[in-house]
Amino acid sequence: MWRSVASNALTLFIALFLMAGGLLLWAKRQYEGPGPLAEPICLRVEPGASMAVISRELEGQRAISNATIFRLGAKYSEKSGLLKAGSFLVPPRASMEEIVDIVTRGGRSTCGTELNFRIGVVSAQLQLREVDPATGRYVEVLAFDPAGGEIPEDYAALRAAQDLRFRVTLAEGVTSWQVVEELKAADFLEGAVVDLPAEGSLAPDSYEVQPGMARGDLIAEMQRRQAVILGELWERRADGLPITTPEEALILASIVEKETGVPDERGRVASVFVNRLRQGIRLQTDPTVIYGVTLGKEPLGRGIRQSELRRATPWNTYVIDGLPPTPIANPGRASIEAALNPDDTDFLFFVADGTGGHAFARTLAEHNRNVARWRQIEAEQRGQGQ
Template identity: 65%
Template structure:
């Protein structure tokens, strides 16, 4: 009898163990295998939320088949306490494991609403976009110039939500005054700062917290530019006509303002380096314009002959060598071009009608290029006049 009971008990234990093994295997497949989500969604995890709350929402939206397995998987992989707040893209068919990795590892939203203050050379705009989970493409919701326009209703409504990401993006060639004025007009950051030294801010895209200090962002921009300049200076070409990184930064700002086609940066830099080495004046309009505007916006008209002859520290038609400071905030590529210019015989360049330049070694060649450019200008003016009639 006892043998029979023992045998039956052992059988039950074996059956239970097999059942547990089968259950664990099934649960593992549920956790790591493709999920039931038929169409990508944007999952918002609010600050202070828990894995239980997240799992309930995922079940409700059809992203996971079993909330308990989802929670157990997070606990087993030690991810429960690593939950991040934000908005996360959950792709079609994402497994529980993939979802947990997304909401506990990156710490950065991958979908939802984004507001970007784009500071350009001619204007600044606040642009609101939302990611469409189905196409995984951003859709523009609202755009306006905060210095000139009232915020549209869509923007006001969109920024009322708790989960909005903010960025500030600087275009290459903006001035420090433009950066500070645009930040003030945007209302994104608090506090006030003096206009930082020209050229000291690195054009790039910076993630910010709304309401944080403006001085903190300016410092980040300055540290980034110092790092870029130091790296480029350390790997500079030999024999350049600069005595310091600061002089190279001045040249980089001129290259930035004179370059229409990115691929021409090295050639444009070579022209100015060649001129300095031969004792020629730089004779570049952007420096003259900066002497007039001090970087406070665009000139909005052509230069007058009196301005080209006027003696200012920035008029490179009058002064020898470099102007005293940069004339804008150059990007990394212009800094690298100034410190590693192409080797060319060119001393002149003029617009060629395509957005780029025609380069020349001699004054006669340059005059021919200028004549061609004048013809292009005349043809365009005639076409515009004809189109307006």
């Protein structure tokens, strides 16, 4: 009898073991396999939320098949305590494993509503935008110049939304004075910037900020990022450049930044200035003349006068030899890269070609022909009222 009982118990144990193994295998497939979500959703994770709360919400939105498996999988992978607050885009058919990674990896939010304060070269703009889950792209809801005096009626209500995120974006080529002045209109920041940051020391980039952040702290983060970028690219610079310090690289990069907005041209533009520096030819670049007139405090808003081309300022490269003493704007990574790794050319000149880009030349005669063509294009545009 005991032998029969033992045999039955062993059989039952084996059956239970196999059932448990099968259950674990099924749960693993549920956790790692494609999920039931048919359309993308924007998942909001509130500060202090738990995996239990998120699992129930995901189950309610039919993004996962089983909240318990989701919680156990997050716990087994040791990610239960890594949940990040924010708004996250969950794509169709995302597995539970993928969703856990999305809400725990950190970084910027990937969907929801965002107020982006964009500081451009000419003006600043407050942009209220939200991500369309179907496309993953931002859709602009509202945009206005905060310094223009005309604030939309619905701005206050939209500004008070609980899930609103805040961002400050610097365009390439803005000056430090512009950044400090424009940040005064960012009503979600606090405090004053005591000292004007050195020209060129701010990284054109996108910065996610918290309401109430000190403007000085944001400036410090902009400076930190630019220092990291410059240090990284300086270490990978080309050999034999006629610049000897990272500071000179920043100056050259700022000139490249202001001379062209065409990404593919940066390396060629940089090569012209590098070739001129090597041969001891003055740079003769208009943006440096403009900076000597405005000191970066506002766009010139008109053409350069002949008297300004002849005026002796520390930045007027028609008058001085070599590089000016400081950058003339805050260059982006691509322009710094171009200054430190320019194209290998023998160009010494360039002029606008009427398409938004430039015509490059090796000789003065060739350059003069390019200039004549540009003058003809300018005359035709004036005649057409452009």
